[in-house]
Amino acid sequence: MRRDGAELNKILEKAFEDAPRRIEEFVPIDVGNGTISRTVTKEGVILITLNMSFFEDHDAESQTGDDYIYLWFCFGERVSCSVGEERKIYDIENGQACIYEGSGLIERVTYQGGKTYNLRCMKIPASYYYAMLGKYFDSKERDRYRGEITGDITYIDIDNRTEHIFTELKDYTQYQSGPGYLYLESKINELLSLVLASVFKADIVTASRRLEKSKVDAAVEARRIIDDEIRNVPGRNELARLVGTSTTILGKSFREVFGTSIHAYVIDQRLEKGAALLLGTDMSVKEICTEIGYSKASNFAAAFKRKYGVIPSRYRTQLQQGGSS
Incomplete structure (x- = not known):
């Protein structure tokens, strides 16, 4: 049996909205177990953590913003996603990540019942991403790096350094106010530099x-x-x-x-x-x-x-x- 995921969609909409606040939502107990949380940096980078399982198959959907770069990391069960009316499919395996430019289209995911999903998503404002490329890379590199994420999805393998950074990310709350954001920014930038090195090889x-x-x-x-x-x-x-x-x-x-x-x-x-x-x-x-x-x-x-x-x-x-x- 498959559920339409209306309750789950509401939680995901909160997680993927742009308001600068930290939230943590529990998966409804009649649906499954787990949490969906979100943290936002001063630069507007949104980090979403999904640790969840469901009793039955669940369909969920969310709209990608065309002014964001998306980075997905899979540490659990494989996930398949379809995008837009043409239902273009992409898969993320356990131990894998992918990066792509938002299209403004609807993404649809089916989470299978009885399986545990452990996902991370980084939504990076495109303006911030391209400004960073302009600051650190020459024109040829910028053109090549922009091309890597325009129009298609690029996959990379996750190593233990990636997992290590995600483990440290949650410790930003040990700092108060500004230092906390500074710590969070440094870890996200560290993660981004590692991803870029892998993506662009x-x-x-x-x-x-x-x-x-x-x-x-x-x-x-x-x-x-x-x-x-x-x-x-x-x-x-x-x-x-x-x-x-x-x-x-x-x-x-x-x-x-x-x-x-x-x-x-x-x-x-x-x-x-x-x-x-x-x-x-x-x-x-x-x-x-x-x-x-x-x-x-x-x-x-x-x-x-x-x-x-x-x-x-x-x-x-x-x-x-x-x-x-």
Whole structure:
């Protein structure tokens, strides 16, 4: 059985309206479980969080604003959406995000009963987005970046850094008034810069002009292996063997494509995962060290402090205290 989602539509309309206030609504208990919340920055960026499940299939719809850029992130069940009268379909898988320019058309989504949806949406005022491009990018980059989101939908994969930023975003309430907005803006800008780097793949595009495709492919595959095996990352020789090249060529190719060395990338990914585990689990620092591939807690603590400014235990305590205030 499928419900028309009238109650859900009212909640979504509140979440997607433009008024600058923070709201949190509960999914009606006769419909399902969960919450839909919204936070607005001083620049008018709207962050919407949807954590919900339904007893039966639910149809919902909302109108996109043609003066907004939309960023959707999926951390749960796959979502399918149709747009406009032509019912153009796009899907967002778990662990995936998409970015597109609003069209002013109606978006329709069917949420399946019995499934849990965990979605984030960033509505970015187009004027703010394009002003940012004008401030930080040259004319050729701006034209290319504008083209990425005009007329179609671009997809990217979500990594643990994205999840980590979303985890930290909710802690803006630990600050009062202006500092709270400043913290919120900084985290949203951090998230946006990460998304833009992924969407536009600027490093890979630049490197592809200088490197043979096989070398670019080897570097990309090496990064995938590192991400999948962060606890026991293969040594340089083994990593090069796995991607079918030499250690020298892989090292140079990796730096050309990603702008950093393999060693530095491994350390950064381990620290990002460590920070996410500190925030999202009750694991001890020692357990986290083992999980991310550090044999000594002292080495982890020193590297963590260089990146985040505090040792791991203090980092967790500060955020826990902030979240409870």
